[in-house]
Amino acid sequence: MEKRQQSLEFEITSIVEKFLKAIEEKEIQVISHFDTDGITSATIMIQTLQELDKKFSVKIVKSLDKELIENLSKDKITIFLDLASNSLNHIKDAQLSNTFIIDHHEISQEIPENINIINPELNGNQKLSGSCLTYLFCKKINSKNKKFAKLAILGMIGDMLEKEIDTLNNGILDDGEIQRKRGILIYPSTRPLNRTLEFCSNPYIPEVTGNIKGVLELLRETGLGPVNKKYKSLLELNEEEMEKLVTAIMLRNPKSKSREIIGDIFLIKMFNKLEDARELSAMINACSRLGRSDIAIQFCMEIPQIKKKAESIHAKYKQLILSGLKFISETEKIQEPGFVIINAQDNIKDTMIGTMASILSRSSLYEEGTVVVAMSYYENNIKVSARRVGKNGRNVREILSRVMCGIQGEVGGHACAAGCVLKKEQEQEFINTLRKHLEIEVIKV
Numbered sequence: 350m351e352k353r354q355q356s357l358e359f360e361i362t363s364i365v366e367k368f369l370k371a372i373e374e375k376e377i378q379v380i381s382h383f384d385t386d387g388i389t390s391a392t393i394m395i396q397t398l399q400e401l402d403k404k405f406s407v408k409i410v411k412s413l414d415k416e417l418i419e420n421l422s423k424d425k426i427t428i429f430l431d432l433a434s435n436s437l438n439h440i441k442d443a444q445l446s447n448t449f450i451i452d453h454h455e456i457s458q459e460i461p462e463n464i465n466i467i468n469p470e471l472n473g474n475q476k477l478s479g480s481c482l483t484y485l486f487c488k489k490i491n492s493k494n495k496k497f498a499k500l501a502i503l504g505m506i507g508d509m510l511e512k513e514i515d516t517l518n519n520g521i522l523d524d525g526e527i528q529r530k531r532g533i534l535i536y537p538s539t540r541p542l543n544r545t546l547e548f549c550s551n552p553y554i555p556e557v558t559g560n561i562k563g564v565l566e567l568l569r570e571t572g573l574g575p576v577n578k579k580y581k582s583l584l585e586l587n588e589e590e591m592e593k594l595v596t597a598i599m600l601r602n603p604k605s606k607s608r609e610i611i612g613d614i615f616l617i618k619m620f621n622k623l624e625d626a627r628e629l630s631a632m633i634n635a636c637s638r639l640g641r642s643d644i645a646i647q648f649c650m651e652i653p654q655i656k657k658k659a660e661s662i663h664a665k666y667k668q669l670i671l672s673g674l675k676f677i678s679e680t681e682k683i684q685e686p687g688f689v690i691i692n693a694q695d696n697i698k699d700t701m702i703g704t705m706a707s708i709l710s711r712s713s714l715y716e717e718g719t720v721v722v723a724m725s726y727y728e729n730n731i732k733v734s735a736r737r738v739g740k741n742g743r744n745v746r747e748i749l750s751r752v753m754c755g756i757q758g759e760v761g762g763h764a765c766a767a768g769c770v771l772k773k774e775q776e777q778e779f780i781n782t783l784r785k786h787l788e789i790e791v792i793k794v
């Protein structure tokens with residue numbers, strides 16, 4: 350391992366050199382992750398390869414598995430973006446001829462000899478998104494590629510790494526012509542408040558999110574009623590109005606603290622208009638999660654005809670989130686001190702269930718430390734997403750791993766957010782075992 354303790358910059362320079370040499374004569378296949386970070390990474394790479402006039406193909410995937418890796422073309426140059434740090438063994442077994450990885454996920458296996466990997470974990474562990482790493486890589490190829498800085502920042506925000514943006518100190522904010530404002534972290538900050546509040550799922554505001562009556566009541570109460578039938582946007586509020594709004598929202602979110610609601614808002618110019626970065630990120634995420642990663646990428650490329658399509662997919666996605674939240678609030682749940690299990694069956698899409706679990710875990714509905722488990726069907730399987738409320742509490746990945754011990758299926762994730770997939774036949778067994786484990790843990794505490 351010692352030989353790898355070079356600076357990240359040094360590592361990037363030397364791997365870029367190898368990459369440029371490798372692609373001289375061979376075709377390239379780009380494999381990237383389907384979230385906002387992966388999509389922005391892919392877009393930066395695609396445009397870089399286009400400018401180099403190279404032949405390449407792109408695959409956007411939910412996750413990597415053995416089969417997928419085995420089916421990749423063996424004689425192309427393979428470049429993985431925003432994934433693969435956890436699939437090194439499968440990559441080695443597949444005997445891909447020349448592999449490059451640009452990723453920031455935890456490395457859990459020995460790095461095979463012939464794999465070129467850029468991962469900050471090997472160089473001092475700076476917190477960077479896949480998109481930022483891809484950006485630094487492509488900028489090294491050609492300094493003109495610094496024009497993709499805004500995509501790099503979008504990926505950071507998609508991965509909720511915005512607090513790390515100041516540690517970048519490489520001029521990336523300037524390169525991206527990104528504006529920063531202090532304000533309340535609900536979005537989009539550029540649209541009328543009534544709409545913003547109605548669709549606000551991060552944070553989820555009880556009796557306001559998805560509830561037009563509640564929205565209008567809150568706005569009336571804070572004196573932010575419509576002027577000429579139009580509501581102001583967050584960015585149009587003065588300090589006093591902003592304070593009133595924060596107070597009103599906090600009153601409905603008794604457990605939230607103002608420092609969690611106030612923060613930096615980043616504004617990025619896309620399609621020649623200054624937009625809230627979180628909104629752009631949500632738009633890209635929505636397209637990709639609803640199966641249109643092609644539109645997500647073209648949106649990042651700012652292809653004019655795509656904007657309307659992306660917006661309409663996003664509108665549909667927001668509606669799906671609201672109806673999912675409504676379903677969850679009305680359906681019967683297994684709820685006990687310390688945990689809640691929501692079995693949505695066919696009522697929520699498998700690609701949305703993780704998002705729903707995250708929204709619930711960030712809401713003020715449950716106590717700190719509560720384990721939220723949400724389940725949804727797809728084909729013959731059940732997708733399970735587990736989240737921990739707050740920073741302290743149990744390791745949900747460990748819990749799922751123990752429950753899945755006697756059940757067939759793979760578990761992935763971290764201590765505070767994890768997931769697994771199992772066969773439908775094992776639904777009841779899974780729920781029973783899960784309950785047992787969650788109850789035992791409560792007794793231990």
Ligand SMILES: [Mn+2]
Nearest residue numbers: 386431479508
């Ligand atoms: Mn990422």
